[in-house]
Amino acid sequence: MALIVQKFGGSSVANTERLRRVAERVVRTRRAGNQVVVVVSAQGDTTDDLIRKAKELTPNPPRREMDMLLATGEQVSIALLAIAIDCLGEPVVSLTGAQGGIYTDNVHTKARITRVSADRVLRELGAGKIVIVAGFQGITVSGEDYEITTLGRGGSDTTAVALAAALKADMCEIYTDVTGVFTADPRIVPNARKLAAISYGEMLEMASLGAVVLQPRAVEFAAVYGVPIHVRSSFSDEPGTIVKELTVMDTGEKEVVVTGVTHDTNVAKVVLVGVPDRPGVAARIFGALAAERINVDMIVQTTKEEKSTDLLFTISRDDLARASQVVRKVAQELGAKDVLEDQTVAKVSIVGAGMMMNPGVAAAMFEALAECGINIQVISTSEIKVSCLIDESRVVEAVRAIHRRFLEDTLSPADEGQTRTAGEAEVNAGAGSGNSGTGMISRAG
């Protein structure tokens, strides 16, 4: 008897009809002889509606009260799903994050799971029940007080993976509105194919680079605890993509160079012009941004003239207004000449575990862009990815050219769902990332 954790996002439970379909799938899994723990997000637009209600009162509601407010969304979902499953005649119980033993730190609205106490879940499973746990929420204990917390964007994925880890589940299935992880966004690249499998490291880069199929934090968690994830569609039974630690047997060893192409248009560029070139300047600027919890992505420093330097970095467009305030203040204190901002940039990236052993990969990517006449503004690399900042208007062209260069020259479109074998370089941008600017703003639950 396998133990399976199934996570369903907000769109999968948005209305009565969909709730029924999810209930049927869960019951089918149970009747096939498995123990099932289900994690659900808030229905459809519930969370946005609740946020709107709060914002009608004030632009800056206290975070603790926002958690109190938002946690209700998932509580509604778990109750309704339990009712739907009960209708089908299977014993079932719904649990809030607190009842499910999801303990977090006390950073309201962006809490991190610190501990999963699975006693109750195990007891209910032992009693033969399907157990439904509210995603996205947890509880923190300070002194004698229990406080409701939420995990921030995409928190339900993390709840599911954390529960799967604590329960030593055989599989954590993440149901989404796409059929799996693709070699590039299929809406942009018609030849994009679904990957049968992808490694945690690659998935993490992809997720961080704009593929919104899985939340980066959930992937990190899965990697640490070795939880295999199956990303698949709520609306069909076809197999999706398995995320796990790939072995040589899975991947072969030769030629697997590029696994996916991703793009991200939720990018803004900031340039500090004429910053004095002395120690501590970068620390000043990025320290100030960190204090405001603004994540900086690419950073480039160029020294043009003596004792003065230009400092360029990229951030999420959502953070630009706040970052601009912070940076302009620091720039003035430092005596910088100017601060430039640009919201018409985008990032295209290639990801692949095989990349580190192939020094020519980055060059081939630059070449593909050059052949289209696309100018590269900034380059950033890690062991398994290369990212280029380009003009936003050229993104589609760039993704297609890179996909063609690495994935379509050497092979014909393969069947979906096949296991990746040596000689096949499959690529992914996450089907949900067409406009990852949007994808990253909307909460995946």
Place this chain on the structure above:
Amino acid sequence: MALIVQKFGGSSVANTERLRRVAERVVRTRRAGNQVVVVVSAQGDTTDDLIRKAKELTPNPPRREMDMLLATGEQVSIALLAIAIDCLGEPVVSLTGAQGGIYTDNVHTKARITRVSADRVLRELGAGKIVIVAGFQGITVSGEDYEITTLGRGGSDTTAVALAAALKADMCEIYTDVTGVFTADPRIVPNARKLAAISYGEMLEMASLGAVVLQPRAVEFAAVYGVPIHVRSSFSDEPGTIVKELTVMDTGEKEVVVTGVTHDTNVAKVVLVGVPDRPGVAARIFGALAAERINVDMIVQTTKEEKSTDLLFTISRDDLARASQVVRKVAQELGAKDVLEDQTVAKVSIVGAGMMMNPGVAAAMFEALAECGINIQVISTSEIKVSCLIDESRVVEAVRAIHRRFLEDTLSPADEGQTRTAGEAEVNAGAGSGNSGTGMISRAG
């Protein structure tokens, strides 16, 4: 420094504008130098919307899951009200029923408060905060499991009174959409006047008889713990009605015969015709109804012929469908001749603590009805009330006639809000009870 518990119903917090108004009132009370604990219900139609969602899935959702679902309504309200109060610059914290220490038994959807553990509320008050507690909900502990419960219709009133009792509050203010407790429903009786004060016993009878201003259970609780209640309007500052143990000084001692006239159209009559007249028959029937949690109000047994009897009783119309099933089954087993049902009846009642010392009161009521040609189907009395079952179509006429007989003959319409003195018999039907059938069906929160 006084400690005041303020309870606001669903319509008082139905939208942003009303939430702001409630926040201002709470803050004003706080800034006047009082400690304030606020209890709120779910916003407007929230609870009905949640029930509708569940009923779309099944007509009989599991009660535990209904509690999980419905408890979210109040959680939304407390968070939004806390946000609104925070905007006004007062320290505030919202607490769920569980956090507020509202412990109940485990009868889901109709739980009763068994204990209030006010430690956290007291600690937050001590820290200078306004404390908001979710009404209508509590928590039950069974073994190691904490389960969310709801108190059933009007539960928020009970939460407020129970908290006031546990905190030894100086006053429990219940804010409603009427300005207080009236001598009769002002929509039916233009001469009806607001009572300055009423005793727990009278209020309890009134509430049970159809006046929906206060929930009977809340009044019971208040009587046991001696919590003074101030029923008043959310929309004005005028004083309402104080519910407390009236002393001789409050009431005078003479002539206070009838305090209020109430009516209830949410009544159905069931008659078992030709039941064998032997011991145990009544126990059989009413035991079966009790097992289904159907409350029976009036009961009359008449023996027409030897060894056979007719048994008549009244119940809430909401329960008629279920009661019919139960009764027809038992009637068959007992060999009764027939079962008749009637949904065109209503109950009019008079309530007054002075009644028990005035044997002529009941007769005067019957006389008032007879003068209008209204037939009395059933009579039921207690120490402080007389109820008559009549045809539903005659209700308005009956209430007016009775009000005129007991309250308008001897005095001219008095000023609203005055203290009741000897010689004045004031009467009440609760302004919300115009169609108490509706009033009793809709949940007051």
